Amino acid sequence: MAKPVLIDFEQHSKTLIKTGRGAEFGENVHFIPVIADEVRALALAYPLCFLKDNNTGQFGLNVLTGFEAGENLYLQGDQWRTHYVPIHLRRQPFLVGVTEEGAKPTSDNTVLTLDMDSARVNTEQGEGLFNEHGKPSDYLTQMIDLLGQLMSGNNRTEVFIETLLEHDLIEELQLSITLKDGQQKRFDGLYNINEANLGALSSDNLEAFHKKGYLQACYLIAASTGHIQTLVEWKKAAQ
């Protein structure tokens, strides 16, 4: 369970953060939420998809990293298989806390918090949060910046997804894979871009999409599905 606390020099002068990769930090997950701003970098190495939140039915943008719970095919020990790591992992163990209950996070009503329950938080090794003068370290400054990106990125991604839904541009993916022993597995609940409807957008909508960067994002997301085949190969190799 997360235990977010506000960060201050008094409490956290000795706190160190382990910044490596690994299952011990909870990174053995089979999908990772991402923001639309990352799409260009992600599309080169990950299959992007939309998944529904089971509690709200709302769509979120994610990358698929495995085929079953606990399986992250990008994580090999303490090494990450590709160059780009999604912000959602890189910003841990920090979270954005909202000061107004139930309000949408903006730069005015949010604070940076640290999840004290995270395995990254310790006093022996890693990056410090403050320099000797009590000022935020370079590391902490970077994290603050990253979380700012994430927050505004989340809002932008929500608007992006709403627009896609308005134009019927999201459809369910029929995914079934064949594993090493010939076993066929079918997956429900994965969604991607409806390319037929994308191709049929009116010129007005097309122009609006292009100007907002949506058009590019749509094609990149659609094309990224090809990476699923890579994941299948990685899984077969590991079996």
Place this chain on the structure above:
Amino acid sequence: MDQAIKSIVIVGGGTAGWITAGTLAAKLQNEHADGFKITLVESPDVKPIGVGEGTWPTMRRTLKAMGIRETDFIRECNVSFKQGAKFAQWVTGAEDDFYYHPLVLPQDFDSTNLARHWMAHPFEQSFSQAVSPQEAVCETGLAPKTIATAEFTSIINYAYHLDAGRFSAFLQRHCIEKLNVHHILDNVSKINAAENGDIASVSTKANGDIAGDLFIDCTGFKSLLLGEHFKVRFKSCKDVLFVDQALAIHVPYDTDDAPIASHTISTGQSAGWVWDIGLQNRRGVGHVYSSAHTTEQRASEELLNYIAQTGGKVNEADIRSIGLNPGHRETFWRQNCVAVGLSAGFLEPLEASSLLLVEISAAMIADQFPATRDAMDIVAKRFNHTFLYRWERIIDFLKLHYMLSKRNDSAFWIDNRDTTTIPQSLQEQLTLWQFQPPWHNDFEHAVEVFPAASYQYVLYGMGFYTKPNELGMSQAYQQKAGALRQKNSQQVQQMLKNLPDNRGLINKIHQFGMQRV
């Protein structure tokens, strides 16, 4: 005449008028460029009947075809999910006497008849418990899907409970704003005949004469066009189904967050039965009874008693009395006029058939929409033939509920078993079913209103005995049936684990809406 049929005039609003308008408009819009016109003229003074709040699963398709979002429908029409009907105190009248008619077919119903297997050990589980997971889901008050399930799709089959008044208004808005239906709010003062006996136009108080090629009578019990103008005779079926009066009332919940039932509850009374439909913010409860077997006073007492026993508080003065005439017109389509809804006929709401008949009437008119006046005569003949059959089968199926009862605590129940009150067609089926369970080819048409499965649910729910076949059961059959019943138990476990409760899901739908995909 090869005059093209382009202009449709629907007389009367309510759920019949607007479902018909929406279904026709959506179909014609999809298939034809333009050139057709749909006008609905309704009286500002005549109120719709205001009851009729249970649907069939077909309503999902009907709404989707009109381009309606399930999210909007649920948010605006006080809708809840219906997964079947629970019949309480219909068999013996004891407190714990009940059976379910769910909306899901028995396991593998396409090819396996589980009835025989169940009958070998009928006391282990009730029939509906053994062959479908829906009874368990309903008894637990769970919803048929989750917030992540796409609109109009299900995890387990479902229909709706809805607020009739809000539903008409909702459909009206949608038809006018999205489907180009022309709306005239005015009273029809006269019906003008053409030379050949067709209706040429209807005269209105302030909007002149409204001419049309096809007229649809949705004027309710009044049956202004078919019954009054064309004088098509009404064929009563009170000799079969005795119920001819209703007392209806709305019952509030104790709290905003009260649980919502997953099914319609029908509870047998001394001379009729009480319906109980749970919407989002209130219940719709009513007592339908036979005036030949009890008085309004007694019927009202029974209704109030039921409400008190089920934890409701009402004002006796709010009870509405509605006279019913069970039966239907001898034909439904005369000349260029077809009746849809109460104008065509009425049967007690025991299996929520009224709205279904509206849907399938509108669907048939849309599917077979006559291109010319000559074609219309042929379509009309088929429509009449099909719907006469449908009404008769519905009457049979409703009567089945009564003739299988074992109650003898009042004349109503005893009289219902008198063979002179049982249609020949039904008697013949029951004779057959004494020796073999209902199966697909027992029924004439490819598409039946009540499939064989529905008959199984009622027969075996009410304790009907089908003699085991002397040829016994093959190993293969026993194994298959055993496996299917195992599968059923597993599905029950899964569903009880994964499905939310109705109130919880409805709250989420208000908060988040549902996805179209």
